[in-house]
Amino acid sequence: MLEQRSQKILSWQFLLTAVIAGLLAIKQNMVINIIYFFVAILAYGLLKKGNKKLSQIWDIIAIPYVLIHVYTELFALLLNVSSLFYFLYFVVMLACLIPVTISDYGNIHKPLMQIISSVWIIINLFLAPQPVVHANAFIIGLNKSQLLLGLMFVIYGYFAITNWGYKFYLNLHIKNKNFAYFLVLLVTAGIILWISFINAFASSALTWSDALWNWNFAFINPAESAQIPNIWQLVFTSVNAGLMEEVARYVFVIALLASLVKKRNHSLIAIVLSSAIFSLLHVLSFSSTDFNLGEVVFKIIHAFGFGCIFGLLFLYTGKIWLIILLHSFADFISFSLTPLGYGGMLMTSVNNMVIFLAIITIVPLLFTILILMVPSAKEVIDRNIEQLLLKL
Structure with missing residues (x-):
C-alpha cells in the first residue's frame, strides 16, 4: 500500500519537477534545465509504462540529482525575494527524496546494491548546491552547516532500512545488562x-x-x-x-x-x-x-x-x-x-x-x-x- 501510494506521488513529482525545470530553463541555465526536464519526463514515462526494472534503475541513477538541483535552483530564486522562503525550502528538501526512496531504493534486495545505492545518495547530497540566504545569524549558520543534507540522509536511511524489511532502531533494547x-x-x-x-x-x-x-x-x-x-x-x-x-x-x-x-x-x-x-x-x-x-x-x-x-x-x-x-x-x-x-x-x-x-x-x-x-x-x-x- 505504501509503495503504491509513493509511486502515485512520485509520478506527480516527476511532472512537477519537469514543469519547474522548464520554467527555470526560460529564466536561466537553459541547457542544464532542459536536460533536467527530459530526465523527469523520461522517468514519468517509464513509471507509467510499467517497466518496473528500467524505471527503478533510471530513478536510482538520475532522479535524486535532478530533484536536489531543480528544487535548490528554484528556491535560490525565491530566497532573493524573501528569506522566509528558507523554511519552505527546508521542508520541501526534507520530503523530496521520500517517494523515490520508498518506491525504488527501498526495493533493492541485494546487500551490495543497497550499499552502492546508499553511497550514490551520499555523493548526490555531498555535491548538492547551496542556496545563498540573507538572514540572521541563526538561519545563515543553519544553511552553511548543511544540516539539511544530513537530515535528508537520516530520512533516506529510515525509509530505506524499513523498506528493506528491517526495523530502524534509535534505541535497541538490551536484555540482561550487568x-x-x-x-x-x-x-x-x-x-x-x-x-x-x-x-x-x-x-x-x-x-x-x-x-x-x-x-x-x-x-x-x-x-x-x-x-x-x-x-x-x-x-x-x-x-x-x-x-x-x-x-x-x-x-x-x-x-x-x-x-x-x-x-x-x-x-x-x-x-x-x-x-x-x-x-x-x-x-x-x-x-x-x-x-x-x-x-x-x-x-x-x-x-x-x-x-x-x-x-x-x-x-x-x-x-x-x-x-x-x-x-x-x-x-x-x-x-x-x-x-x-x-x-x-x-x-x-x-x-x-x-x-x-x-x-x-x-x-x-x-x-x-x-x-x-x-x-x-x-x-x-x-x-x-x-x-x-x-x-x-
Whole structure:
C-alpha cells in the first residue's frame, strides 16, 4: 500500500519537477534545465509504462540529482525575494527524496546494491548546491552547516532500512545488562572521548603529553572558533557530521551483516568494511578548494580508525542516538579551537604526524578486535545483530 501510494506521488513529482525545470530553463541555465526536464519526463514515462526494472534503475541513477538541483535552483530564486522562503525550502528538501526512496531504493534486495545505492545518495547530497540566504545569524549558520543534507540522509536511511524489511532502531533494547556490560560501554565511550580530545588538541601541542593527556581547555571556545566564526553554524555542522556519518554507518552495517551473517567474524568484517567505505568517501573533499591531497588522505585515515570504534559501540549498544551524540561532540570540540589552538609545533614534523595517525587508527582498531574477543561482549553483539537483522 505504501509503495503504491509513493509511486502515485512520485509520478506527480516527476511532472512537477519537469514543469519547474522548464520554467527555470526560460529564466536561466537553459541547457542544464532542459536536460533536467527530459530526465523527469523520461522517468514519468517509464513509471507509467510499467517497466518496473528500467524505471527503478533510471530513478536510482538520475532522479535524486535532478530533484536536489531543480528544487535548490528554484528556491535560490525565491530566497532573493524573501528569506522566509528558507523554511519552505527546508521542508520541501526534507520530503523530496521520500517517494523515490520508498518506491525504488527501498526495493533493492541485494546487500551490495543497497550499499552502492546508499553511497550514490551520499555523493548526490555531498555535491548538492547551496542556496545563498540573507538572514540572521541563526538561519545563515543553519544553511552553511548543511544540516539539511544530513537530515535528508537520516530520512533516506529510515525509509530505506524499513523498506528493506528491517526495523530502524534509535534505541535497541538490551536484555540482561550487568556490570560487565556497563564496564565495556564506559571504557569504549571513554576511549572515544580520549581520541576526540587528542584529535582536537594535537594542533596546539608542543609535546606528546600536551596531545595525549595534558590538555589546555583554554584553547576550546566555540564563540571564538578559528574555523567557524558563526556559532550556530559550528553547532549545526557538528550535529550534521554525527547524523550523516552514523546513520550511513547504520545503513552500511545492516547491508554488510545481511550478506556476512553466516561467515566467521562477521561483526568485525562489517565494522571494518563499513568504516572503510565511509572513510573513502572523504575523497569527495577534493570537490572543495579548501582541501589539498595531504589533508584528504589525513581525513580518510583518521575517519577509518574512528569509524571502527563507533561501529563497535553501535553493535554493542544498538543505540544510534548515543553514537550520533559522541560523534557530534568530537566534531564540536575540534571546531571550537581558537586561533591559539593552532599554534603547536608537534604536528609540524612528518614523523610526529605519522605517529599521530597511527595512534588514532591502530588504537581504535585493536580495541575493537580486543572487545570482540571478550565472550560476554561478543554474546551481546551477536544478540544485537540478530535483533537488527530480524525481518518485520
